Amino acid sequence: MLTGSYDLALVLVSLCVAVLASYTALDLAGRIARSNGWNALLWIVGGALAMGIGVWSMHFVGMLAFSLPIPLGYDLTLTLLSLLIAVLSSGFALALVGQQSLPPRRLLAGTLVMGSGIASMHYLGMHAMLMQPGIDYNPWLFGLSLLIAALASGSALWIAFRLRQSAPYVSLVRAGAALLMGLAIVGMHYTGMAAARFPLGSFCGAASRGLDNNWLAIAIVLVTLAVLAIALLTSILDARLEARTAQLADSLAQANRELTQLALHDNLTRLPNRLLLEDRVGQMIAKVQREGGYFALMFLDLDGFKPINDAFGHHVGDQLLRAVAGRLRDNLRGEDTLARIGGDEFALLVALKAPEDAAAVASQQITRLAQPFLLNEQELRISGSVGIALYPGDGASHQELLINADAAMYHAKGSGKNAYSFFEHSMNTNARNHLLMLQDLRVALERGEFVLHYQPKFAASGEQPIGAEALLRWQHPRRGLLLPDEFIGLAERTGLIIGIGEWVLDEACRQMRQWYLAGHRHWRVAVNLSAVQFSHAGLLECVAATLRRHALPANCLTLEITETTAMRDADSSLAILGKLAEMGVDLSIDDFGTGYSSLLYLKRLPANELKIDRGFVRDLEQDSDDAAIVSAIVALGQALDLRIVAEGVETSGQRTFLTQLGCDSLQGYLLGQPGPAEQMAQRLPPPA
Template sequence: MLIASYDFSLVLISLAVAVLAAYTALNLAGRIATAKGPAQSLWTCGGALAMGIGIWSMHFIGMLAMSLPIPLGYDLSITLLSLAMAVLASGFALWLVSQAQMPRWHWLLGSLAMGAGISAMHYLGMQALRMQPGIEYDPLLFGLSLLIAVAASAASLWIAFRLRLPGPSVRLARAGAALIMGGAIVGMHYTGMAAAGFPLDSICLAADAGLDTAWLASLVVIVTFAVLAIALLTSVLDARMESRIAQLSASLAEANRELTELALHDSLTKLPNRLLLEDRVGQSIHKMARRNGHFALMFMDLDGFKPVNDAYGHHLGDLLLCAVADRLRQRLRAQDTLARVGGDEFVLLAELREPDDAVNLAGQIVQLIGQPFLVGEHELRVSTSVGIALYPGDGEDQQTLLLNADAAMYHAKGAGKNGYSFFEASMNANARNQLQLLHDLRMALERNEFRLYYQPKFDALDGRPTGAEALLRWQHPERGIVSPAEFIELAEKTGMIILIGEWVLDQACRQMRQWYEQGRQDWRVAVNLSALQFCHVGLIDSVADALQRHALPANCLTLEITETTAMSDADATLQVLNRLAEMGVDLSIDDFGTGYSSLLYLKRLPANELKIDRGFVSDLVHDSDDAAIISAIVALGQALNLRIVAEGVETLQQKSFLTELGCNALQGFLLGHPLPAEQFIQALADSVPITA
């Protein structure tokens, strides 16, 4: 027998190729398992080619490592056939491990098929030498090589299937598995090589016409490493890209979830909002229609919340709302829904066994809310008015049921608050009226239906006019003049007061500019600011824009805010008022004496004027308490160097008394009624000074 020798460097290279091919195969199996659609087929084909070339190259480099004392060469067609066997076996293996499941009999048959493919590749490669006489194989080693091929295939398939999906430390596990798989494949190859025997008179028929081994070894090594490196790099980069895409997709899903949460829940109390409530009501309608069941919509409005909010500030008011929400939420059943639909308005959707159960539930709610709340260091008390609409009977859709429950709530408030009221058909008229009024209010600005009336102010000592207060009126096309008392609360509730307030400010400045050009430079026009308007971030810009647009000196404009608004959040109020004062705008504290002022804050406010509420003036002559309060307010204003304006002057006795106390200016029906601008000047010209 011819004695074979081996190039140890090529043997090591064949081992390295086997390990690299195994690691590449494991990565490609992972890519194929996670790919979808056409991408999976492309990865399978590309992976079969790269893995097949890797396994075949390991075998071929191992053969090139062997040398005999005779010239050797390889038949090209048989060599390519052995490569094809490697590619087919690799493709089958990758397809098998990419399946969702691999039952044991699939694994066993696959191991036999893959082992047969690798063995066929090896022995076809040996046949490419075209030895004459033929190669003699040791039966024991030959059988052992086949057994190793099947065992190596079984181990490779099992490992690849287990490590095909991404997970913690999967790369490290694949590296270890690649060493085992590579070693098994190399073991099979060199066992098969050891089984081969070459008779002494053997010659290689492919030595002259076949492939030359001198340059073939270098070519195969370079090409193999390039193919495997490209395949591995592509797999790793694609995996990273997919991981990045998965992270972005997860982030997007989380962002969508958070947006959905924000869109469907109240940001303060985290309760469902009106949108989610309407959806739940719709679901309950379908559910109860199938079961012939009942549910109640209970519309709750907190009685006494506004005074608490005004006295202690919005922050404490928000904490109180959260406390109310938590207390109600603790009593909820799994099938019920509690939502916040407005400032201090909540709605409970409750399933009922019988319609009469709504009475007990409403009573429990009223009693529950009536208990004191400990908010911060304060013990606060509020009550609730509950309006109840039942399904079926009080409505067939979400909007009707909510509207009717709202109407019943207003009826409960009108009946004395701190109680509940069931909806009755007679309440619909008022509900429809409110709905129609809201619709008309939304159109009023567009249709130019608002008007400004001006009530004059007079110097208390000499009776000369000092300006006017701009008062809003609504010229409704059907109802005629609508008083602010009928629509201002609705405008504040819907937020429309911001746009309306900006319109009032602009129109008042426009009118004052006309009076200024007519020589009345010492006049001031006063504009009332609502609490919502005063807290709006765009107030400063609105005032500045109106003054600039009409080229009006800032000291011709007086902004009136109520004492309650000024004291609700004194520090924030101080910042806003300071910025307005820096512009040169006059500032007046309206309805003074009706709120809860802190003198510490009052002296810090950059106000120019205190305005005594008409409630103290109306019974001034007959009520000594009112007279004492007004005297105190006048003394306080004089001490703080503020102008004192008294409104609501309707009698000569009131005028005389207020003048003697030291008021600087007076306003009221005795002196002049609110009139449109075109009648205002004429009324002043026609008026006769009123004396006591």
């Protein structure tokens, strides 16, 4: 027998090629599994070429590593045929592991086909030497090589199928698996080579006309490495592109979720907004129509929020709204919806077992809101007014229910606040009137519909006026002359009172400037400040700018604030009143005795006068309690060195009693009714 030998360097090269081909096959299997349609088919075709050339190259490098003491060569046709078999076997294997599942029967069939393909490629490649006489094979080693081919093919298919999905450390696992697969393929090849026996006198029929060994090894290795490198590089680039695409898709999905969140939820409180609430109401209507039952839509408006927002700033106001949302949401059930409609308005959608259960829910929420909120070490108190619309009964659509719940809320607010009210159909008329009034109020200032009337003030000891109180009136184009009680509350709730109050202050100072130039230099004009206006951050600058604009001495202006407003936040009031006093403006505590005062704070307030409420003056002659209260107020004012003003004087007896008691000045219908500035000037004597 002819004795063969091996080139160790080429043997190692064949092993490296086998491992690289195995890794490429495993990587491409993952690409195929994540593709579909034409993309999957292209990956199978490209993978079959890369893997087939790689396995075939390993075989031929191994063949070239083997040498006999005779010239060797390889038939081109048979060599190319063995390459085709390797490519087809690889394509079948890749198509198989690209399936969604790999049951045992399919794995067995794939093992037989791929194992037969590898064995056929190997032995056809050896036959390409055209040995004469033919190669004699050891039957045991021949059978062992076939068994190794089958086991290697089955293992390769199973490993490729298991590692085709992306997972942590998958590249490292694939490298280990590729090493085992490469060793198995090389083991099959060299077992088959060991089975071959070449009798003495044999010669290679393809030595003279076949492929030349000298350049064949280099060409095969270079081409194979190039093909495998291209396949791997393409796979890696595709994987990165896929990962980038997945990342972009995740980013887009996250952006869509965020946009949906923004579109359907309030940005401040993270509660559902009006759009999502309307959808939930529609769903609840459909459910009740389908299954029966009841639900309530409640419209909740915070009482006292705007003064807090103006006094402490929007930052604290936002914190308060978030705290309110959290408190209202705490005890809700999963099927209930709390939404923020806008500003300080919330809506609550609640499923009910019976219509009367709505009262208990509304009462609970009002009670929760009544508990103080502690923000930035500041205790804040608000309340809530709730309007309730029931379904079925109070509306057939979400629009009707919202409108009717809103109307019921305004009824609750008009009835004293901090309460709830069920919708009644008569409220629709009130709601429409309210809406029309609000629309008219928004344009009344720019249309010049507001006017000031002046009620004179007189010294208690004489007949001479000492000034006047400016009283706002609205000359409504359809409703005629409206008193403040009919629109001031609405102006305060909507914030329009700030602009209206600034106009009143400017107009009163303008008129006082005319009286001042006419010789009434000892007069004072009094202007009432609402609670909202008093808490507004721009009050001080507005007062200073108005006095400068009309060149009016500060002591010609008296600003009146109610006792309740002054005591709501005494420390803050002290700071504001102190700065007004530094300007030289007179300060009056209006409606004194109707609220609650701390004498400790009262003596610290830089006020100049106390104004006795007309409610005490009205029954002064018949009610001894009122007389005692007025006497106490006068005594208190004198002790604090304050001027005392009594309003609502309508009889001579009231005037005499108040004068004798020690009041400094009086005003009321007995002395002079409110009227335009021109009318007041006509009634009064010229200045001395």
